Amino acid sequence: MNSSNLLSVVTFIYGLAAFLYIVSWIFNKEMPGRIATWIAIIAVVGNTGGIALRWIESYRLGIGHAPLSNMYESLVFFAWTIGVIYLVVEQTYKNRIIGAFATPLAFMAIAYASLSPNISDRIQPLIPALKSNWLIAHVVTCFIGYAGFAIAFAVSLIYLFRQRKTESKTGLFSHFPDAGILDELTYQMVTLGFLFLTVGIITGAVWANSAWGSYWSWDPKETWSLITWFVYATLLHARMMRGWEGKKIAYLSIIGFLAVMFTYFGVNLLPGLHSYG
Amino acid sequence: MNKKTGSADFSGRLWKLFASVRLTIIVLLSLAVTSIVGTIIPQNKRPEAYLNEYGEFLYSILSVFDIFDMYHSWWFQALLLMLTVNIVVCSTHRFSALWKILSIKNPSFNVSKFRNLSNKEEFTDSRSPEDLKRIYVPIVSRSFRYRRIEETDNGLCIFAEKGRWTRAGVYVIHFSVVLLLIGGLIGSIFGFKGFVNIPEGKTIDNIRLYNTGKAQKLNFKIRCDNFNIKFYDSGAPSEYRSTLTILEQGKSVLTRNIIVNHPLRYKGINIFQSNYGELPPREIALNFKNRATGISHKKKVSVGQQFDIPGDMGQFVIKGHRDSYNFRGHNLGKTFMGILTPNNGSLVHVILPVRFPFFDDRIRNDDLIISVEDYDHSYYTGLQVTRDPGVLVVYSGFVIMIIGCFITFFVSHQRLCVEISKSGKKSRIMVAGTANKNKLGMQSRIKKIAKSMSK
Numbered sequence: 001m002n003s004s005n006l007l008s009v010v011t012f013i014y015g016l017a018a019f020l021y022i023v024s025w026i027f028n029k030e031m032p033g034r035i036a037t038w039i040a041i042i043a044v045v046g047n048t049g050g051i052a053l054r055w056i057e058s059y060r061l062g063i064g065h066a067p068l069s070n071m072y073e074s075l076v077f078f079a080w081t082i083g084v085i086y087l088v089v090e091q092t093y094k095n096r097i098i099g100a101f102a103t104p105l106a107f108m109a110i111a112y113a114s115l116s117p118n119i120s121d122r123i124q125p126l127i128p129a130l131k132s133n134w135l136i137a138h139v140v141t142c143f144i145g146y147a148g149f150a151i152a153f154a155v156s157l158i159y160l161f162r163q164r165k166t167e168s169k170t171g172l173f174s175h176f177p178d179a180g181i182l183d184e185l186t187y188q189m190v191t192l193g194f195l196f197l198t199v200g201i202i203t204g205a206v207w208a209n210s211a212w213g214s215y216w217s218w219d220p221k222e223t224w225s226l227i228t229w230f231v232y233a234t235l236l237h238a239r240m241m242r243g244w245e246g247k248k249i250a251y252l253s254i255i256g257f258l259a260v261m262f263t264y265f266g267v268n269l270l271p272g273l274h275s276y277g
Numbered sequence: 278m279n280k281k282t283g284s285a286d287f288s289g290r291l292w293k294l295f296a297s298v299r300l301t302i303i304v305l306l307s308l309a310v311t312s313i314v315g316t317i318i319p320q321n322k323r324p325e326a327y328l329n330e331y332g333e334f335l336y337s338i339l340s341v342f343d344i345f346d347m348y349h350s351w352w353f354q355a356l357l358l359m360l361t362v363n364i365v366v367c368s369t370h371r372f373s374a375l376w377k378i379l380s381i382k383n384p385s386f387n388v389s390k391f392r393n394l395s396n397k398e399e400f401t402d403s404r405s406p407e408d409l410k411r412i413y414v415p416i417v418s419r420s421f422r423y424r425r426i427e428e429t430d431n432g433l434c435i436f437a438e439k440g441r442w443t444r445a446g447v448y449v450i451h452f453s454v455v456l457l458l459i460g461g462l463i464g465s466i467f468g469f470k471g472f473v474n475i476p477e478g479k480t481i482d483n484i485r486l487y488n489t490g491k492a493q494k495l496n497f498k499i500r501c502d503n504f505n506i507k508f509y510d511s512g513a514p515s516e517y518r519s520t521l522t523i524l525e526q527g528k529s530v531l532t533r534n535i536i537v538n539h540p541l542r543y544k545g546i547n548i549f550q551s552n553y554g555e556l557p558p559r560e561i562a563l564n565f566k567n568r569a570t571g572i573s574h575k576k577k578v579s580v581g582q583q584f585d586i587p588g589d590m591g592q593f594v595i596k597g598h599r600d601s602y603n604f605r606g607h608n609l610g611k612t613f614m615g616i617l618t619p620n621n622g623s624l625v626h627v628i629l630p631v632r633f634p635f636f637d638d639r640i641r642n643d644d645l646i647i648s649v650e651d652y653d654h655s656y657y658t659g660l661q662v663t664r665d666p667g668v669l670v671v672y673s674g675f676v677i678m679i680i681g682c683f684i685t686f687f688v689s690h691q692r693l694c695v696e697i698s699k700s701g702k703k704s705r706i707m708v709a710g711t712a713n714k715n716k717l718g719m720q721s722r723i724k725k726i727a728k729s730m731s732k
């Protein structure tokens with residue numbers, strides 16, 4: 001079995017975990033949720049194996065490099081970071097409803113990698129611009145940041161659903177976690193994301209300076225990562241002002257994640273240095 | 278109204294405005310929204326390109342607002358300046374309050390506040406408060422540096438805290454933002470960014486600046502000794518390598534290979550491998566074949582020089598070449614153009630695509646078949662040459678910002694209170710604590726401390 005096949009299988013495991021989390025949430029049953037946790041753990045382990053195997057395969061091909069060099073590999077890694085951070089959050093907060101919103105994101109990332117005809121899963125040699133030790137530091141930190149924001153996004157969605165349905169204390173929304181906890185969790189995830197996005201932008205800048213002599217050149221991907229950074233900096237400051245708790249913070253976190261998504265996918269539609277990504 | 282108080286009032290209001298987080302939010306969001314523009318409209322193209330794209334009217338409006346170089350426009354710079362002033366004023370404004378907190382030698386603790394916390398741990402122990410104190414103090418000291426013991430009416434309290442200084446973390450972040458802006462400013466005033474193409478074997482001491490297009494003299498010379506590309510088996514490029522020599526007063530002082538990601542730095546000037554190109558070939562090996570006899574002759578020729586074709590078949594000259602040649606909708610790649618002067622008859626234009634040696638055979642269907650065997654490949658290397666004395670400031674800003682974010686988000690100011698009071702023959706113990714962030718983490722920490730005490 002090669003890494004691409006393994007990762008295709010992992011895609012379905014993520015899908016199954018997401019399905020069970022959602023079932024557990026909708027029918028308010030404990031059992032599917034417990035199974036979902038184990039399946040999510042299996043998915044993350046498989047995901048780890050897939051990444052490791054791909055790394056080994058690239059060395060067998062004689063073009064060894066960390067599997068972080070193209071869209072396919074970054075999506076697989078993105079799914080992995082979401083999975084790992086989510087499982088940590090689940091352990092910490094002892095709540096599985098977030099899983100119904102977070103694991104589908106991991107599933108979508110890896111499914112897009114595995115199933116989209118536009119994304120090649122071939123292991124390619126590194127182009128000269130990517131031959132740098134900064135590549136790993138840059139990609140890893142950026143994607144941990146993105147994953148933090150992804151989970152903040154999931155929690156913000158739950159928060160907004162919850163606030164809308166506070167009157168009718170029945171059905172799906174009755175067993176959502178406490179609003180205060182959701183708000184706190186959003187903040188925790190945003191700070192995690194903000195720290196890593198900051199390090200990601202910085203490692204990117206240092207790399208750019210060592211590769212073509214300027215740490216900042218306003219190329220669209222750089223600029224979009226800065227826009228994302230500004231949005232989350234706004235969120236952090238907005239929390240300090242009265243009247244900006246809860247709902248508005250949730251909206252900002254959603255806008256921030258849309259900016260993340262545009263930085264990741266949308267920018268490829270624009271011209272610039274990163275267009276090989 | 279008194280004029281004096283009026284202006285004091287005004288400056289006071291201005292100060293308040295710049296000290297407010299509300300302004301921060303407005304400025305940060307404005308920066309985010311306006312930055313989008315420059316990612317949609319390509320920056321720093323030639324005016325003709327924009328005129329083509331937008332027409333004259335829209336072009337003139339957009340150029341009034343410097344949209345085509347918006348990140349260096351006055352209004353974008355003004356936003357950045359506003360952010361800087363905002364940070365400086367805000368930090369100054371709040372510093373005295375912070376200093377009061379940080380400089381206290383003996384922080385005050387209020388037992389009743391700790392008693393009112395919802396997540397405190399309580400248990401009883403059969404030993405006396407004094408005995409327990411001896412056991413508990415080392416446990417508390419294990420993770421809290423500052424501690425103090427106070428007598429109460431019927432027992433004692435152990436207060437402890439740590440991480441008070443982490444409250445200064447945000448100042449560290451804000452300071453780093455200012456450093457980045459200053460570093461950027463230094464770079465844009467005292468630095469430059471340009472490029473130069475050097476043919477193999479040639480030496481230059483001038484580069485061309487990106488933003489103005491003007492020449493910039495270097496105080497040394499750069500010679501390109503050699504340029505080389507390596508390919509993977511798949512045909513994709515794997516390495517671009519230039520061998521460069523630095524010359525000072527005619528003497529070579531240093532020779533170095535540079536590849537992408539591994540630049541040469543010399544006297545504050547950075548030299549990067551950025552692109553390359555092929556120089557126009559000067560020597561071409563041609564093959565002349567007589568269709569009737571089947572005899573071929575090879576000849577090395579120079580561009581632009583007319584010569585007799587071997588075998589007395591007229592004269593020929595290579596006029597030039599194109600890197601790509603379009604023939605009936607097909608790109609034939611690198612193609613040489615020649616003019617044939619037959620012994621009898623008029624001039625004939627001959628097209629010689631390098632990759633298609635049979636082209637002339639098929640197209641002209643003449644007695645004489647001409648094809649290109651080879652030509653001299655020589656390259657120029659494209660170097661980016663930059664100088665940025667602000668980089669050190671920016672890099673220290675980077676480091677400080679990461680440290681600041683880490684402190685601010687993940688290290689908290691924690692306060693602990695262990696109250697031991699006599700209740701009959703036993704002691705009642707309460708363990709409670711606060712933290713300014715990661716409250717959940719603090720809760721489990723309190724539980725852990727309580728557990729190790731009740732053992």
Ligand code: HEM
Nearest residue numbers: 233236237240296297298301360363364367447450454685
């Ligand atoms: C790009 C610019 C800026 C960045 C990256 C930044 C970053 C931060 C961060 C990460 C925090 C910590 C937030 C938290 O703990 O949740 C913070 C707090 C704060 N920032 Fe900024 N900031 C910026 C600009 C400003 C400006 C212009 C002001 C001026 C009013 C400001 C005022 C504050 C205040 C008052 C706090 C809270 C301090 C406290 O908790 O005691 N910030 N900032």
